[in-house]
Amino acid sequence: MNRQPMKRAFTTWESETEYFLKIPFDQKDRAKSISGYRWDTEQKCWFYPRTARIYDSIISEFGDDLVSIEITRPSAPTGKYPIVNLKAENQKLKDELGRLNKILAEKENILKIITNEKDHSKTSIESENKTLQIALQTVKGQLDDVMPKYELLQNQLKEKENEISKLNKGESGKIDQQLKQIARYSTGNDRDFCNFIDKLPLDRSAPIEIAKHLENTLRKLLSTNDRNLSLHDLITQARDAEILTEEAIQLAHLIRRHRNILAHEKIDIKTQPARVILVFISATLLWPLLPE
Numbered sequence: 001m002n003r004q005p006m007k008r009a010f011t012t013w014e015s016e017t018e019y020f021l022k023i024p025f026d027q028k029d030r031a032k033s034i035s036g037y038r039w040d041t042e043q044k045c046w047f048y049p050r051t052a053r054i055y056d057s058i059i060s061e062f063g064d065d066l067v068s069i070e071i072t073r074p075s076a077p078t079g080k081y082p083i084v085n086l087k088a089e090n091q092k093l094k095d096e097l098g099r100l101n102k103i104l105a106e107k108e109n110i111l112k113i114i115t116n117e118k119d120h121s122k123t124s125i126e127s128e129n130k131t132l133q134i135a136l137q138t139v140k141g142q143l144d145d146v147m148p149k150y151e152l153l154q155n156q157l158k159e160k161e162n163e164i165s166k167l168n169k170g171e172s173g174k175i176d177q178q179l180k181q182i183a184r185y186s187t188g189n190d191r192d193f194c195n196f197i198d199k200l201p202l203d204r205s206a207p208i209e210i211a212k213h214l215e216n217t218l219r220k221l222l223s224t225n226d227r228n229l230s231l232h233d234l235i236t237q238a239r240d241a242e243i244l245t246e247e248a249i250q251l252a253h254l255i256r257r258h259r260n261i262l263a264h265e266k267i268d269i270k271t272q273p274a275r276v277i278l279v280f281i282s283a284t285l286l287w288p289l290l291p292e
Helices: 023-034 052-062 085-116 122-187 189-198 206-222 232-239 247-265 268-288
Strands: 011-014 018-024 038-040 045-049
Touching: 018 052, 023 206, 045 052, 052 268, 085 122, 122 268, 189 268, 206 232, 206 247, 206 268, 232 247, 247 268
Parallel strands: none
Antiparallel strands: 011 018, 018 045, 038 045
């Protein structure tokens, strides 16, 4: 039988660094299931570090029981290297290059005007011309100094952007492997589950494939080939047949709900990786609870 939501004294709040959870004492085992907990005897509440993982765990465990949710999920770090300084220096050099080109153009125009002036004496023209030539050489010398720096900065900017691109791809693959390693350990290297996740890409398609695999597994456990039965129907039948524990039922429904959200609803793209990981971890926790 499904647990009915309990609204008695289930409250949570937060500070800049911690989450606080107040629940009935007989629910202490649920609070202890979230790693990182600390019990405060005076305030009679549970303390947790304010992290994205803890937030997801509290919502997953107590979301249906809380009178109101007064905690927020911390933003995850991007993992990218800052390139703002390089871009600012790049713009500064571009501005300086534009200014020097403008000066050069102005000097060249002045030189043409003076050269064409017939009213000036030859000595005056030659003197002015010499002065302008010196100025032109100075400006060209400044340009010669700036251009190598500008080109070097452009190359550094491209190299940094390539490093960031490689880092992001590498971090994504590394996280996928770490999650799968955790799944193997948590399921005791269950052959069926490990063979399945080895071929599973952890992208938007993962929750859909996990839900399909769960459907096939429940059909085997229920000894049914009825393809008209939805995942919800299969979970309900498994519950009625007492094949699944209460925890297993909750995890199965969580997988079903987020599969439907990702498959049929328009979501904020920033939440997609978190939803994929949530479904993957839920499957990792569910599989050891399934009957042999």
